[in-house]
Amino acid sequence: MTTPITGGSTSIPAVRNQVEVQVGLVGDAQVGKTSLMVKYVQNIYDKEYTQTLGVNFLKRKVSIRSTDIIFSIMDLGGQREFINMLPIATVGSSVIIFLFDLTRPETLSSIKEWYRQAYGLNDSAIPILVGTKYDLLIDLDPEYQEQISGTSMKYAQVMNAPLIFCSTAKSINIQKIFKIALAKIFNLTLTIPEINEIGDPLLIYKHLGSQQRRRQSKSQDRKNHTVKKPSSSPSSKPPSPGVNI
């Protein structure tokens, strides 16, 4: 087989690979889903609270050398009445990010219900557990910090989901959420150091949420999930700044 001169003079531009990742954001009202999305996509943080009606949708394209990564982010309103729109945020998503407010422990306990519902609609998506408003957490009682960190770690274990504490206001760990999401989808090897110290913005992902592990442990997970109640939800210590239902 002769291969004639075809190489150098090519005027066909190299085709850019395109990777499209759909990410769903779920969690209770006012935990900061929309803030996280807007921060990530537009790098804007707005203190004002705007209730999400139904589902918000934004796209972000990240162009790296040979590839365009497009994050399509679906943000579901946290109010009960939008629960029937949950399929929009979950079905078709490869990653579902479960968000809770680090200053409001009840938002963590409702993750159970969110996870159950989302898992029922899409059991192949990778869950990521994200605690928001870390900047407010550090001002709280260290004992409470320890308690909420421990509980969320247990949740992460049960869900087999990477755990990340972030702050939209102070831009902590925002980019990392989506990098970990991408890495988990494609099984990329990440070298970002984990953050395990209680009190620090936790970043635990290495042994959580990997595809193969999920497949194996799925059945166990379910059992554990029903058995394991989150250790007595932290008492009403935190004078959470934004508590209103």
Add this chain to the structure above:
Amino acid sequence: MKLERISTNGSFKRGRDVQSFDSPCARPLKKMSPSSSFTSLKMKKPFKDIVRKYKGHLYQNNCKRSSDKAKLAKPDLSLETDPSFLHTISQTTPDKKVRSEYISTPEATPSKNSGIENAWASSRIVSATSLSIVTPTEIKNVLVEEFSELRLVQPLITQHQRSHAVFEIPEIVENIIKMMVSLESANISGERPCLRRNPQSYEHSLLMYKNEERAKKAWSQTQQLKAPPLIKHTKSKQGTLFNCMMVNKLWLNIARPFLFKSLHFKNVYSFENFLRAFQEGNQVIKPSHFVLHKLHQLTQSDIEKLSSRMECQNLKWLEFYVCPRIAPPSNWFNSLQKLEKLVIPGNKHIDDKFLLRLSQNLPNLNHLDLRACDNVSDSGVVCIALNCPKLRTFNIGRHRHGNIITSVSLVALGKYTQVQTVGFAGCDIDDAGIWEFARLNGKNVERLSLNSCRLLTDYSLPILFALNSFPNLAVLEIRNLDKITDVRNFVKYNLWKKSLNVPILIEACERITKLIDEEEKRVKRINSLIALKDMTAWANADDAMQPDEQSNDFL
């Protein structure tokens, strides 16, 4: 006795009437058909049918007077005596066979019907009085009694039976028909456009469709095509235009001119019928479309007959699809100024001389199809290229005599025209010709068929693709090009086009398809590896180090 007398005397039907009225109560039972043994109530339906049969028959014969009479036999159903009466009538109708044929004859249009009804009202009196002259008074009395119970059955015109008023406005009808004709004319061509070429084998089909189910379907369809086609001589159903002409006079008058504007024939019978009718009249027709499809038997003399009174100033589309024995007659040549589409594939008459004479009169030619016109050589094509600057579609693909079409034709087309669709299947064009053509006209080419061009090698197409010499190409046919081995650039080109959302269709033979398929898989594998590598690098990079994070990259 009485019957005979009257029937010799007056009309047959009148006599029949009298005969039955003669003995209204004591009907001769043997005259009844078996079905008449029903009770009178049950009779109603068959009775009705008979009325319809009878009426339909007379109506078809356009027998005005007797159709009036037929109405007479349409009494109120409550009349008890009538079933048998009607049977006698139905039995006297002359030819049963004919009658049964007209059972389904539609009734007249409502408006007509009411007119007939009125006409009958007066004629009824006449017939009644005329009866009174020949019959005894007692019969007359009986008759009057009978008739007093009769009443006219008004034709039931319900709202939805009546056509909407818009269909009676000539301007609107004309627009409807014009619309319909323009829609239909898109399908006149005898040849169906094909979306994909037929696969050459099941494996090939699988490669083409990448889906077992579709591959199987496509392959079985191909095999069916190969089997000798069943010769069908069923009368092809009449076109919509024909049906429009059957609606009523208004529609007929409006639709008729359209009929002569676009002539297309798919079987010899209809063409011969047309020719016969045409020769009888002395009308001169100026069609804009003239399409003959696979009329093998047709000879040049048939066309000559037509050509004397057919003028071509308006002709835009002339198609003799596989009519090997006929060619456009020479007396048309001077008036083909408007011709845009000339389709004469599979024609033995067409040669270089013919094209030379023809081409000088075709300034507006846009589409020329000379597939399998084996007698055409380079010089004919060059004549066309020189004289038809508006040519956009040109096809000279062939199985035989490929050697007389060479790169000369291709380069001439490239130089003097801006052809978009080019078919040179089976011709002896070579690498140099393609290179020159690409240089001259590559940017206009949208469809390129080079099947079985045995001289083409890796030194033309693959490199031309790498150079993007055909930037607007949508379909490329490269079947049976034995010397093509390097498909890398086809794949690259196709992937690139796909990423721009303008994928091109490459129709290749099994060997080349396989090569392309393998190459595509290889390229995709490499690409995904690169993508993974890049993504890992991105994910591991320090957030602050990435300028694109906060830059203009969001959508």
